[in-house]
Amino acid sequence: MKLFSFKGGVKPNPNKSVSTALPIAQAPLVGRYIVPLHQSVGGTPRPIVNVGDYVLKGQRIGEADGWVSAAVHAPTSGTVVEIGPHIIPHPSGLPTDCVVIEADGRDTWIERTPFDVDHASPDAIREYLRDMGIVGMGGAVFPSHVKLAVPKGKHIEQLIINGAECEPFISCDDRLMREQAEEVILGSALFGQLVHAGQVLIGVEDNKPEAIAALKAAQEKLDAPVAVITVPTIYPTGGAKELIRVLTGKEVPGSKRATDFGVQVFNVATVQSAWRAITYGEPLISRIVTISGAVGESRNWSVPIGMPIADLVALAQPKPESDGVIMGGPMMGFKVSTNAAPVIKSTNSLIVNAPGLFPPKPQELPCIRCGACATACPQELQPFELYWWSRANKFEPLEKYKLFDCIECGCCDYVCPSHIPLVNYFRFSKSEIQAAQREKQLADAARDRFEFREARAEREKREKAERLAKANAARQAAEAAAAASTPTPAKPEEGVPDLSSHPNQASTPIAVDNHPVLDASAKQAAIAAAVERARLKREQHADKAGSTAP
Ligand code: SF4
Numbered sequence: 001m002k003l004f005s006f007k008g009g010v011k012p013n014p015n016k017s018v019s020t021a022l023p024i025a026q027a028p029l030v031g032r033y034i035v036p037l038h039q040s041v042g043g044t045p046r047p048i049v050n051v052g053d054y055v056l057k058g059q060r061i062g063e064a065d066g067w068v069s070a071a072v073h074a075p076t077s078g079t080v081v082e083i084g085p086h087i088i089p090h091p092s093g094l095p096t097d098c099v100v101i102e103a104d105g106r107d108t109w110i111e112r113t114p115f116d117v118d119h120a121s122p123d124a125i126r127e128y129l130r131d132m133g134i135v136g137m138g139g140a141v142f143p144s145h146v147k148l149a150v151p152k153g154k155h156i157e158q159l160i161i162n163g164a165e166c167e168p169f170i171s172c173d174d175r176l177m178r179e180q181a182e183e184v185i186l187g188s189a190l191f192g193q194l195v196h197a198g199q200v201l202i203g204v205e206d207n208k209p210e211a212i213a214a215l216k217a218a219q220e221k222l223d224a225p226v227a228v229i230t231v232p233t234i235y236p237t238g239g240a241k242e243l244i245r246v247l248t249g250k251e252v253p254g255s256k257r258a259t260d261f262g263v264q265v266f267n268v269a270t271v272q273s274a275w276r277a278i279t280y281g282e283p284l285i286s287r288i289v290t291i292s293g294a295v296g297e298s299r300n301w302s303v304p305i306g307m308p309i310a311d312l313v314a315l316a317q318p319k320p321e322s323d324g325v326i327m328g329g330p331m332m333g334f335k336v337s338t339n340a341a342p343v344i345k346s347t348n349s350l351i352v353n354a355p356g357l358f359p360p361k362p363q364e365l366p367c368i369r370c371g372a373c374a375t376a377c378p379q380e381l382q383p384f385e386l387y388w389w390s391r392a393n394k395f396e397p398l399e400k401y402k403l404f405d406c407i408e409c410g411c412c413d414y415v416c417p418s419h420i421p422l423v424n425y426f427r428f429s430k431s432e433i434q435a436a437q438r439e440k441q442l443a444d445a446a447r448d449r450f451e452f453r454e455a456r457a458e459r460e461k462r463e464k465a466e467r468l469a470k471a472n473a474a475r476q477a478a479e480a481a482a483a484a485s486t487p488t489p490a491k492p493e494e495g496v497p498d499l500s501s502h503p504n505q506a507s508t509p510i511a512v513d514n515h516p517v518l519d520a521s522a523k524q525a526a527i528a529a530a531v532e533r534a535r536l537k538r539e540q541h542a543d544k545a546g547s548t549a550p
């Protein structure tokens with residue numbers, strides 16, 4: 001298969017052989033697990049357990065908040081003893097809400113049911129993966145179900161499974177591919193089927209010959225529709241856009257998504273965990289973590305999510321001179337602010353630091369505009385320009401120089417003869433720009449709310465006036481109609497008592513203050529008058545009859 005190359009890149013010492021010598025070991029149970037609710041890109045899951053609840057291993061404890069979010073689960077059985085903020089391994093060093101579980105030591109699983117993927121709709125499969133907490137395990141922690149939703153009108157020509165693992169020291173994917181090659185192949189084929197990919201390509205750097213051999217053997221045995229492709233070892237080939245370039249020749253600009261170019265990328269550990277979720281009903285509650293650096297035993301461990309870093313590092317026998325832990329590799333990693341923080345879904349490696357392991361950079365010198373940083377940049381940026389504008393706190397031009405296309409790979413730092421910590425400058429500028437954007441968004445939102453309120457008050461006033469005018473018009477029309485239809489009083493018929501002739505009676509009811517008593521007395525008076533007239537008539541008849549009698 002024809003391979004392509006990307007511009008730039010560097011070749012740091014891989015330092016992987018120390019941690020790949022031993023197979024993956026299972027981390028033993030510890031007393032407490034701190035499970036952050038927010039472990040993926042997107043909404044923070046809502047806790048669905050309370051303090052005091054007993055939970056089983058694999059039980060869902062945090063429910064996905066919206067579509068771009070993923071559930072979190074209990075890593076072991078035990079009791080929820082706290083739901084509250086704890087420091088997690090993140091460059092910000094800030095706390096986030098976590099569910100703390102006191103383990104009961106029994107490690108009892110919840111009932112696990114395989115998912116019938118063959119009879120489920122694509123939406124049901126994606127929802128299932130979301131509820132099983134499947135996210136990108138290469139570091140990006142993007143919810144996988146979202147990436148499996150291919151936008152309408154797009155076709156995935158190449159599904160790329162990333163086994164490049166280019167950062168020095170990190171070897172968790174290497175050991176996974178060696179030891180669980182069949183699961184990686186089956187997971188890759190499953191994802192290929194889910195997105196109807198034209199091709200499924202597993203890219204592995206050529207410094208992992210055992211992993212390549214294991215994958216190829218598994219692919220042949222299973223006759224899976226995937227291809228295992230060996231790619232050259234150049235940092236940062238493991239970057240999604242760099243691997244896409246190497247395997248397909250397609251260049252995805254910073255502002256575009258890979259799916260716009262018919263490509264999607266998943267990490268090898270992600271497809272393997274998704275396959276286990278579907279086949280065994282196992283949610284994502286553990287991951288493989290490389291522990292290396294100043295330790296007595298460098299190796300990979302299968303670690304329950306939530307295990308405190310201090311407990312895990314203790315298993316590797318840290319050297320007495322160790323002075324902190326770096327999460328990730330030396331190129332892109334960051335120092336963990338406290339070892340009390342837990343292992344999370346994005347913890348692929350912990351490097352125990354010690355003086356001499358990563359000597360501090362010599363004194364920063366002025367930029368000599370040698371251009372070495374631009375030559376090394378895989379994103380084809382001009383880091384020295386970004387540096388100048390960042391240093392001058394002039395943020396507007398940074399957009400022109402595509403600051404946000406920078407993947408913070410550290411290649412520019414690595415080659416700079418003036419030892420300028422370029423990535424630190426870029427991170428600072430990015431955070432300042434993002435903070436300014438957030439402030440602007442908040443101000444815009446406040447202004448929008450005010451304008452909306454004003455417009456609503458104005459509209460309500462107008463509607464009220466219209467309603468009043470309508471009511472008035474209707475009342476006037478009703479009055480006019482009533483006046484037109486009121487009948488003229490008719491002459492009383494002969495023989496019918498003429499109530500109006502009675503001195504105490506009017507032809508219409510007396511309606512002083514609508515008093516009903518007056519109506520009744522008027523009627524009584526009219527009846528009395530009629531009775532009197534009838535009596536007089538009878539007497540007249542009787543007189544007449546008497547005068548004419550024989
Ligand atoms: S490599 Fe360092 S010194 Fe050279 S241009 Fe870039 S920032 Fe300046």
Ligand code: SF4
Pocket residue numbers: 373376377378379380381382383405406407408409410411412413422423
């Ligand atoms: S850190 Fe950014 S600017 Fe420096 S080489 Fe990497 S992508 Fe380029």
